Amino acid sequence: MLDIKNLHAAVEGNAILKGINLTVKPGEVHAIMGPNGSGKSSLASVLAGRESYEVTEGSVDFLGKDLLDMSPEVRAREGLFLAFQYPVEIPGVSNINFLKTAVNEIRAYHGQPPMQAKAFLDMLKSKQKLMEFDANLMNRSLNEGFSGGEKKRNDVFQMAMLEPKLAIMDETDSGLDIDALRIVSAGVNKLRSKDNAFIIITHYQRLLEYIVPDFVHVLYNGRIVKSGTKELALELEEKGYDWLKEDIRLEEPVQ
C-alpha cells in the first residue's frame, strides 16, 4: 500500500528526515516511536503534503502512484488521512458543513455524485454512534472551543466518515485522559480491516496497549534505527531511548 524509499526531507534547509525506508501493507498497523525531535511528526507532515517540508531525496509510492507528486487534497482523495497532533480551530466553518464538503469533494474525485442529504445524515448518525461522538459538537464551528480530547475525537470521527485506506495518527494520544484514550482507541479498532492500514506515531507505549501494532519502528535522528514487533515497544517503555542512542552512536559512520 505504502512504500517509502530512502526519504530525505528538509525544512528551511535543515535536514529533518535522513533516509527513511518503510513498507506498509493492507491490514497492518505500524507504530512509530522515538524521542522528541527525532522526526516522527515531520514524517507525518511530509506524507500528508505540508508545503513547508521539502523532499530532497527518495520516493513514496501510495497504491501504485507517486504520492509526492500529489497536492494535499489529492492525497486525501486517494485515501490518505492524517489525524493531527494539533487539530486546528476554524471559527465560522461548521463541523457538519465541513464534513459534507469533504465527503462530496472526495466523491467527485472518484466520479461519484454528491451524497443526498438524507444519506449523508444517516451516515453521520451511524458513525457518531460507532465512534461514541457527541452529536452536539456537530453543529458547532470546527473544533472551536473544543477541549483537547474533543478535538482528537473529532479527528478520529472524521476518519470514520472519510474511510481512508491509510491513516496516519500523529500523537493522537497526547493530551488525552485515560477515558478519551480508550474511546479513541476503540474507535480506531472498529475501523481496522484487512483492506486498510494505520501508522501510529506515539511517544508512549500506553496507546499501543489499546491499539496493538503489528510492527514497531524506532525513529531517531531522521532515520528508522530499529524495527520489531509489539514487544519492542515494551522494551522501550522499560529501558527508554538512551540505550538505542548508544548503539547508534557506535554504528554512526565516522564523517
Add this chain to the structure above:
Amino acid sequence: MTTVTRNISFNEALPALVSAQFSANGWFDGREAALQQFLALGGIPTVKTEDWKYTNVVSFFKNDLQVTLPEVPEVTAAQLEATGLVLPDTFRLVLVNGVLQPHLSQLPPASQVTISKLSEAGSQPAVELYFNQSPRIGEHHFAQLNAALFNDGLFIEVKAKAQVELPIQIIHLYAAGQARLFNPRHLVVVNEGAALQIIESAAGLGLADKVVINSVMESVVAERAQFSQYQLQTGGNNLRIINQNLVEQKGKSVYNNYTFTLTESEFVRNNLNISLDEERTETHMYGFYIAAGGQLIDNHTSVDHRMPNCESNELYRGVLMDKSTGVFNGKIYVHEDAQKTNAFQQNNNLVISPDATIFTKPQLEIFADDVKCSHGCTIGQVSEDALFYLRARGIGEAEARNLLVKAFAFDITAKVNIPAVRKQVEQLASQYLNA
C-alpha cells in the same frame, strides 16, 4: 491641479444655488449658516483633510453636477419589487429621491410611531429639540453641505414605551437622468423605554450617470430605549455614497449599528458618530465590507464616552480583493468624567489580492483614569494552518480558501438578529466571494 480648480468652482458656485433654490424651501432656517460652516471647513474636503486622507472625493464634484431640487418620478410597485430589496415580515417606508411614497409603504401603527416627511415635520417638538443638533455635526463637511441643500427625508418618532414589533425597512430609491447630488435627511427619535429596529437599503432606478448620495441621519435614543439600525449597502454601480449617522444616547439606552457594505458602488464612505451623553449606555457596532474591482470603501466611526459606566463594543471586518481599497478609522474618546468606561474595538482585514490596500487606524483618546479600553487591527491572509487542515481532508485549495473567507465573514453575520437580513447578507457575501 485641474481637479482642485473644479473643486473650488463647486464651492464657489454653491452660495448662489442655495439662495436661489433652497432658502425658500421649508421650515429650516439654518441653511445659510450651514453653508457658511461648510465653506469655513474648506468646502469639499481634499486629501489634505486628515479624515479624508485616503479618500479622494474631489473629482465627484465637478461643475456639471446637478444640485437643484430633485424631481420625484412616479415609481410603481412592480419597479419596487424588481429592485429585489424588499424584505419579508417588516413595515416598509419607500423613499424616491428622499421623498416618502405612501402608496409604496406599509406603516407601523400610528399609536406607536409617528412617521412623516421631514419637510412636513417642522412643527414637531422633537424636530425643534433635536434637528441638526447632534454633537460634532459642525465638524462634518458633508453634514453641513446636507443641511444647506437637503430637500426632504423622514421624521420617525417612536412613542415612549412602544415596542415596535416588526423592523421598519426603509428603501431609498434614486432616479436621475444625469450626474446629480442628492441630500436626503432624516431624524429618528426613539423615546423613553421604546424599542425600534430599522433596516435601510438603497438602490438606483435606471440611473444613466453616477450620482452622489450625501445622506444624513440623526438619531436620538432616549432613556432605557433600544434602537437597532441595519444598513444594507447593496445598491448598484451608479451610486457614490457618503453616509452620515449621528447618534445620541441617553441613560441606560442600547444602540446597535450593523453596517454591511456589499455593493457594486465604486465608492462608499460611512461616518458613524455616537455620543454617549448619559450614564450606563450600551453600544454595539458591527461592520462587514467586501471591496472588489477598483472600489473604495471607507468606514469612519467615533464614539464619545462623555459620562461614567458606559460600554461600547465595535467589530468591523473586511475582505479586500482585486485592486480595491479599504479604509477604517475608529475613534474612541473617553472624556474626563467618563470613569468606568468599557470600550472595545476590533478591525480585522483579509487582503486576498496583492494589489488591494487597506488603511486601518484605531484612535483612542482617554482623559479618564479608571477605564477599560482595548483595540486591535489585523491585516492578513487566510491562515495557512487552517488551509492545510481543510486540504488534508480532501477539500480543494480554492474551495478551502473560500470556506475560510466565508467563515471570516459569517462570524459577523452571526450577530444579526433578523433572520431575513442575515440570509440576504450571507447570500450576497457568498455571491461576491465566489465571483
